[in-house]
Amino acid sequence: DSGVTQTPKHLITATGQRVTLRCSPRSGDLSVYWYQQSLDQGLQFLIQYYNGEERAKGNILERFSAQQFPDLHSELNLSSLELGDSALYFCASSVGQGGGYTFGSGTRLTVV
């Protein structure tokens, strides 16, 4: 157990739907990062939050959004889902903005 908790582990949904992925960072970590892992794109950085504020944005689609709450957990919202959104979505956390990340075990999203 890495200390980063992601729920749900698996999610199957239909095209056009909206889902919410949840992440609880490791205790004491203020930064949360979201990554998408797909076979053809590898690990793509989506977005980072630090202590509730958005700090960096990567290749995140407009259909996707995220937030970090006062208790530091984070949610990634994916809407108008397409088949190509099927992937593993990882959350990671770190104490500050340096050093290595601790990853959660991911949410496998399948869009059918």
Add this chain to the structure above:
Amino acid sequence: GEDVEQSLFLSVREGDSSVINCTYTDSSSTYLYWYKQEPGAGLQLLTYIFSNMDMKQDQRLTVLLNKKDKHLSLRIADTQTGDSAIYFCAEKGSGDSSYKLIFGSGTRLLVRP
């Protein structure tokens, strides 16, 4: 630009050493990392090296950094079947990208009994 490249596949015999190579482009990277991903699991941080170091050893793992050539390698001594996994090299970005890690595409290591 930022780019991290790795070979896709490596096969070794159990007991041999494995060397996984990585090249990166951002010469101002401060930290470089190696992560391991087992099937169905998240990424596990194996080790990291600060950019002013040439080498770091941690039990069976040895990281070598050639900053001039922007080349990083991970050597696993006495490779075991449990080491079979995908290994990702990552660099910490700089400037506007200093908040994120940039990952290579991963090297799949297969350890044959």
